[in-house]
Amino acid sequence: PLETNHADGTRNITQPFVLPEELFQRWLKIADDLTVLGGQRLAFLLEDILEHSRHKAAHKEGRGHRHHKRNWMQALAINALVAAV
Numbered sequence: 705p706l707e708t709n710h711a712d713g714t715r716n717i718t719q720p721f722v723l724p725e726e727l728f729q730r731w732l733k734i735a736d737d738l739t740v741l742g743g744q745r746l747a748f749l750l751e752d753i754l755e756h757s758r759h760k761a762a763h764k765e766g767r768g769h770r771h772h773k774r775n776w777m778q779a780l781a782i783n784a785l786v787a788a789v
Contacts, residue, residue: 707715762768 706721707717709715
């Protein structure tokens, strides 16, 4: 534990603070995991921005640019089921 609880209700951090190797490695792993996750999210966001600019350029030139993440057949089937209900 980082803090020491005393009988009178106060707490303090012991001086000098000694960071055990196990705690340091755990913090290092958490920092590494969060850095990788942040990089993945940033890459996804930048890829979406790039795809949007490609769509915009294609639209300006009068040619459509299909969205690669959507399956039109599946969307049609879902819409047909919703319409049938």
